[in-house]
Amino acid sequence: MTLPLIAPMLATPGTLPPAAQDARWAYETKQDGQRAVAYLPGDGSLLLRARSGEDITAAYPELAPLGRALGTVPAVLDGEVLALDERGRASFQLLQGRMGLAHAPALAARRAARVPVHLVLFDVLHLDGRPLLALPYTRRR
Template sequence: MDLPRIAPMLATPGALPPPGRDAAWAYETKQDGQRAMLYLGGDGGLVVRSRSGEDVSAAYPELRALGRALPAGRAAVLDAEIVVLDESGRSDFARLQPRMGLAGSPARARRMAVSDPVHAVLFDLVFLDGRLLTGLPWTERRQELEGLALEGPAWSTPRALVGHGEAALRATREHGLEGLLCKRITSRYEPGVRSKNWIKIRNMRTADIVVGGWLPGGGRLSGLPGSVLMGQRHAGGLRYVGSVGTGWSESERTALARLLHAAEIDDCPFSEVPPVAGAHWVVPRLVGEVRYAVRTRNGLLRQPSWLRLRPDLTPEESAADFE
């Protein structure tokens, strides 16, 4: 069956709906993975397309069996998030990253499917058996999706919770999950649109870090830090935990530049030299606070944003547990 190409609907960053409207919204766990549209042609085949529309099927060979999960002749287009799960069953983007971009390397993809298998989290159904479902409300699409009973070794259809948004958000925080998706239960599917009918709430953490270096900015930021290199005390040394280049106002970036220029040194202060080119090293005495999403398996802070300098803290107080 020829299936319509459908762009994924996108969520808008925001907050929980007001308590008085809570029952009008459904809540799903926000996964930390790669968004994908899955095309089941009814002949046992499966095409996986990324958010941009690129065919990435060859990167995820373990998902092929999903094409045979529906009876012969039944065709569907599913909206999903492709993740790699850690030992606790949480999505781990650091483990997924090596799997992404392997559409042109099928042999390597097959090897990695054994060591770091992916899992497709199915959360919407936009086409089924010749019917375009985008005009249906979320509740009806969800009912159709759950009716397919798509549960398998590399895919699942997690339940959504209608109402109880505060409890749902609290649960994601307590379990160390990335965040929450809030979906208006009357909402239609809007292909390619970043809609306020879907709201995403990301759980962010904060950390105290030591500045060990900086990278120059370009253009209007010439002479100013484009990003700073972060470290945290660990095992008697300063361990590199990534770089941060957002969160400053213009005046804050200028003030930070003066401090960094005054603290420049020749030798790298990190226990191991970070894999960055063109770095300027500094005496590791400036402590800052950053907001971030998760700590990756190799200790880096993902999606960091600068919050403020912490002159009240010493570098030794930036110690972190990396285990």
Template sequence: MLATPGVLPSPVGEDRWAFEVKQDGQRAMIYLPGDGTVLVRARSGTDITAAYPELLPLADACGGRPAVLDGEIVALDGQGRSDFERLQQRMGLAGSPARAARMAARVPAHLMLFDVVHLGGRPVTGLPYAERRELLEGLGLVGAAWSTPAAIVGHGAQAWETIRNAGLEGLLAKRLTSRYEPGARSKAWIKIRFVRTTDVVVGGWVPGRGGLAGLPGAVLVGEQLGGQLHYAGSVGTGWSRTERTRLAGLLHVAATDTCPFAEIPPVGGAQWVLPRLVGEVGYATRTRAGRLRHPSWHRLRPDLAPSDLA
């Protein structure tokens, strides 16, 4: 079951919602047949059990009671926050158990459990969220590599303020009466990201495909540091077609054969422009290299010149 992007539910009636911290990791379904084995599948259905050997002891965590659990595998930073860039070192290792075991010692993974969809040999997807949550918490699943983070009923504004001050990515609001809808992106689950904004300089673009042929599929942006333009990421969402068309005209006028970034970005098919267009983008977090994660275009800033950002 997937969440729909949205905003916090109104304070009026917010007691009909539970709020969970939005984790930044790899979604996983955990299958516990009750026979001493465990199977971990990614959202795609791929078997990723071997990539996370620290989760193997989960096989006995339910005391032989069969269960299917929903959760997010994360890697935590020094402050206990999920760090997707750190987790990427653990992903894709299912085909190399020996390397996965070595990486587990260097970058431990942790499973955040938030739902149960099958328990004791019967599906529980038809039960409301509040009842499923009670079943999940009743399992007492707390271990060195897994936990069941709290869900708070009501108090959405306070929860939002807390996660924002803690530098977390966002919240998930889940309607207490909602059933579990496998494969659906449901409005009964709402993901609310804390969006930060920054002003950037456009240094290049990548042509779109299909219906976007001739228009920018994404722009390559940077930030002024030490008198140089440092690549900050690729932004491919946030425009209407009218805005893309207008931006395409500006990009063609500013075309150049010289890359304006201090280091050439690893982007295939990039076309460079003179670094004179300034835009405002929203983003969720940054990587340790300073790249923007989940960036989205907000608007052009014709009132600003690149020199204003130095």
């Protein structure tokens, strides 16, 4: 199935009311990683695109099993690629050694053995042939 290209949903700066005052706002921790949109066409494959639209799939070979996570259900998911330090915290410094390796899959695989990454997902943009962007954020999660 051909999935639509969708840009990641980006936060915008501003002044937010207290959560108790206005339930329309969502608060999330800022992750220190590389933004990525994951395309799962339902055939077991995975395509990762950076914010720029660049294909970064080959830079993160350990994420390939995600392509089978939903079986034959196609989906577009928004998230962040993270490398974790020895305390389990996101480390952009560790991730930098993994970024930019989509053109060098053999090197990416060697680095994946030393510094594995994780994909933290926070939004479902398209699911089973249906665009979900018109749904409220709380329903997409």
